[in-house]
Amino acid sequence: MVGAGEEPVPEPVGRPPTELPSPERPAVATAPESRFRAWLGSPLALIPLILVLVVAAVLLIASGFRYFGPSFWSADYNFVPGSPNQSIWGIGVFVTGTAITAGLALVLATVLSLALSISIVVYLPSTPSRILTILTNLLAGIPSVVYGIWGFVILAPYFGLTLEPSLRDAIGWIPGFGGPESAIGPHGILLAVFLLTIMIIPLTTALMREAMRSVPNDLVEAGLALGATRWEVARRVRMRSARLGIGSAILLGFGRAVGESVAVAMVIGAETKLPVSLYSASTTMASFIFYQLDSAFFYPDLLQFLVEIALVLLGIALAVNLVAQRLTTAEIATSTTVGAAGAPEGAR
Amino acid sequence: MHSSGRMRRRLLFDRVIGWALLLAFVVVLFPLFDMLYWIGANALPTMSWGTLTENQVGTGGGLYPMIQGTFVIIAIATAIAAALGVLAAFYTTEYAPAPIARIARIAGNLLAGVPAIVLGYFGYFLLVLYTGWGFTALGAAVTMAFFMIPYIYRTTDIALTSVPRTQREAALAIGSRRHQYLARIAFRIALPTILTGIFFAMALGLGEAAPILYTAGFSSTPITNLMQPTGTLAVAIWQFYDFPATYGHFLALAFQAAFLSIMIVLGLNVAVQLLSDRYRRRLRGLYQ
Numbered sequence: 232m233v234g235a236g237e238e239p240v241p242e243p244v245g246r247p248p249t250e251l252p253s254p255e256r257p258a259v260a261t262a263p264e265s266r267f268r269a270w271l272g273s274p275l276a277l278i279p280l281i282l283v284l285v286v287a288a289v290l291l292i293a294s295g296f297r298y299f300g301p302s303f304w305s306a307d308y309n310f311v312p313g314s315p316n317q318s319i320w321g322i323g324v325f326v327t328g329t330a331i332t333a334g335l336a337l338v339l340a341t342v343l344s345l346a347l348s349i350s351i352v353v354y355l356p357s358t359p360s361r362i363l364t365i366l367t368n369l370l371a372g373i374p375s376v377v378y379g380i381w382g383f384v385i386l387a388p389y390f391g392l393t394l395e396p397s398l399r400d401a402i403g404w405i406p407g408f409g410g411p412e413s414a415i416g417p418h419g420i421l422l423a424v425f426l427l428t429i430m431i432i433p434l435t436t437a438l439m440r441e442a443m444r445s446v447p448n449d450l451v452e453a454g455l456a457l458g459a460t461r462w463e464v465a466r467r468v469r470m471r472s473a474r475l476g477i478g479s480a481i482l483l484g485f486g487r488a489v490g491e492s493v494a495v496a497m498v499i500g501a502e503t504k505l506p507v508s509l510y511s512a513s514t515t516m517a518s519f520i521f522y523q524l525d526s527a528f529f530y531p532d533l534l535q536f537l538v539e540i541a542l543v544l545l546g547i548a549l550a551v552n553l554v555a556q557r558l559t560t561a562e563i564a565t566s567t568t569v570g571a572a573g574a575p576e577g578a579r
Numbered sequence: 580m581h582s583s584g585r586m587r588r589r590l591l592f593d594r595v596i597g598w599a600l601l602l603a604f605v606v607v608l609f610p611l612f613d614m615l616y617w618i619g620a621n622a623l624p625t626m627s628w629g630t631l632t633e634n635q636v637g638t639g640g641g642l643y644p645m646i647q648g649t650f651v652i653i654a655i656a657t658a659i660a661a662a663l664g665v666l667a668a669f670y671t672t673e674y675a676p677a678p679i680a681r682i683a684r685i686a687g688n689l690l691a692g693v694p695a696i697v698l699g700y701f702g703y704f705l706l707v708l709y710t711g712w713g714f715t716a717l718g719a720a721v722t723m724a725f726f727m728i729p730y731i732y733r734t735t736d737i738a739l740t741s742v743p744r745t746q747r748e749a750a751l752a753i754g755s756r757r758h759q760y761l762a763r764i765a766f767r768i769a770l771p772t773i774l775t776g777i778f779f780a781m782a783l784g785l786g787e788a789a790p791i792l793y794t795a796g797f798s799s800t801p802i803t804n805l806m807q808p809t810g811t812l813a814v815a816i817w818q819f820y821d822f823p824a825t826y827g828h829f830l831a832l833a834f835q836a837a838f839l840s841i842m843i844v845l846g847l848n849v850a851v852q853l854l855s856d857r858y859r860r861r862l863r864g865l866y867q
Contacts, residue, residue, distance in 0.1 A: 277667050277683050283690055283725060286701045346603035354597040363604055370611050372844045374786020376816040377837045381614045383820055384621070384830070429610045460593035483692070490694025493788045493813075497820065517696045517789075524703065524793045541700045545693060552692035556685060 287545055290538055297535055308503050315532045322540055324503055328513040331506065332420055332495065333488035336427035340488075341481055343428070344435040345470075351436075352443045353465045364440075371433035379497030382426045383418075387498060390425075391417035395510045410508025418500030421509045426498060427488045435484040442476025443469045475558045482555035486548050492517035516544045615841070622838035625831040630839075635799040638828040642836055644801045648716065648809040649843075651802065652795060653784055655720035656727055661777050663724070664731030672739040672765075673757050684736065691729035695789040698726050703793040714796025716809040722790045727780035734776025738769035771855035778851035782844045788813035812836045812843075 296303075298320040306323030347367065351360045395415045403409035446469050454464040470477065492515075500512025501522060520537050527534040633641030667687075671680040702722030712718055742765045750760040766773075788811075796808035797818055819833035 277670065281686060283693060283698070283701065286705060290704065343603045343607060346600045347607065350600040350603065354600065366608055366611065372782050372848060373614065374813055374840045374844065376786065376788045376813050377614070377618065377840060380816050380820045380833055380837050381617060385617045429607065432607055460589050462593040462596045486692050490696065492694065492696035493817065517694055520696050520700060521789060537700070541697050545697045548692050548694050549689055552689050556688055
């Protein structure tokens with residue numbers, strides 16, 4: 232079939248016939264000498280996966296976290312070019328900006344993604360759901376700079392002149408939506424939150440969709456057989472049974488939102504003070520690194536500060552990812568003990 | 580029937596929710612179409628053949644250097660990332676002892692979670708400052724490869740492990756070595772999925788300015804070798820987007836670059852769909 236017309240392979244000898252090879256633990260222990268094999272089977276291929284962590288460790292040791300200390304977490308940041316003694320290095324402002332933008336975007340994206348994935352998995356017939364899946368995936372392919380320029384040129388005037396003043400008038404009593412009028416401008420947290428929400432939805436939706444799809448069919452059918460409506464089954468069987476997968480999707484979405492630099496840098500306004508409302512200009516850790524790196528070329532102390540922000544950012548991203556991975560492996564473990572047929576689909 | 584009123588209410592609620600959930604699609608897809616519309620409306624009127632073939636001069640000209648830079652960097656990055664990603668997946672699915680394979684998969688997922696800007700920073704530190712190269716296309720390609728590897732690695736890994744077990748058993752039973760099974764059977768069956776992964780990674784890489792801006796720098800003339808600053812479309816948008824209105828044409832250039840990026844990404848999507856359809860058709864016989 233496939234091997235037709237290729238040179239005959241030598242007979243393997245001495246393999247016990249009862250031992251079936253499995254993908255996890257290959258039973259065939261023969262080691263033919265071949266350049267091909269050396270390449271295919273080389274653990275060296277794993278090096279890139281490890282190298283990034285090694286670079287991080289080297290940077291960590293080399294940088295020595297010079298600014299690390301009680302004041303490192305404070306909201307005082309003041310960089311005076313050329314005079315290191317007057318500069319104050321606190322990352323509180325950036326952490327706050329990241330927490331607010333990523334946190335709010337995550338809440339919105341979670342609600343929307345749940346609605347989208349329930350629609351796709353439970354309600355829609357297959358053709359519309361395929362088309363809508365393709366369209367939401369298209370959002371994932373759009374470059375983040377394109378989101379940025381769209382936000383900067385098209386959305387910013389609308390946010391600053393129309394949406395934000397009317398939000399302030401209408402629901403100003405909600406904390407964050409009030410505040411001084413001076414905070415209102417085209418660029419700020421609200422616009423960044425909007426962009427981030429749209430940007431992470433394809434990821435969270437894809438992951439939630441797969442999690443809900445891989446809920447064992449017997450559970451769903453049992454629910455329907457008991458007379459539950461589709462919504463009740465979606466709510467009490469699918470969502471409950473896929474809760475770990477949903478949790479991991481939320482975490483991975485958070486990781487993506489925290490790490491997004493370019494689009495946020497273009498719309499958030501680069502303000503290094505604490506925000507007074509959701510309309511204020513602000514900065515996030517990732518976007519700060521992005522637009523400060525070229526000035527850091529000339530100022531070693533600023534470069535040092537950026538290393539430390541990058542390492543904090545890396546730490547957050549890795550921690551979020553590890554937890555998300557623990558959740559999905561836990562889910563695979565429970566769904567296989569429940570008696571699911573086959574492993575859940577691999578999601579990107 | 581006493582319960583029919585309640586049942587009717589539950590069924591009604593079910594239908595209402597079904598329609599209400601569709602609102603989420605409006606919320607999500609409106610921005611998509613709005614964005615495509617405005618990018619097109621701002622880019623197309625000012626575009627001509629010159630956009631694709633001319634150098635940028637002052638506030639005018641075309642985007643040829645950035646198109647060239649984008650393709651050069653992505654081509655090299657894809658070559659590196661595809662080779663390493665696929666080999667790493669070969670190793671983990673077929674050769675690695677179970678604990679090492681587990682760690683490798685975790686590491687792959689972790690690498691996918693590293694923010695692009697952090698990778699860009701590491702690239703800047705290692706390939707710009709430490710090596711003393713300065714801003715180069717090669718440094719950007721290597722940094723971009725690191726960004727792409729985890730996606731290629733994970734899709735290849737999933738594709739290889741989901742090759743039907745019987746294929747492997749049949750291959751080994753007729754005396755194939757594992758490398759022969761991998762290269763001649765598993766790889767061919769998994770190829771459509773692997774290609775999807777590679778194209779997906781390319782599309783992601785194309786749009787990411789963060790790893791490139793501080794490794795390739797920027798240039799508005801075409802490059803003649805890999806060791807010089809290089810312009811790319813993604814970075815061009817970042818360079819041109821916020822000039823005051825008096826420099827109107829800069830904004831036009833930014834929109835043109837955005838339009839071209841979207842077109843390339845769409846092209847990649849269509850290409851991968853066609854390619855994998857063709858392979859699937861050719862491979863269909865294998866599964867019977």
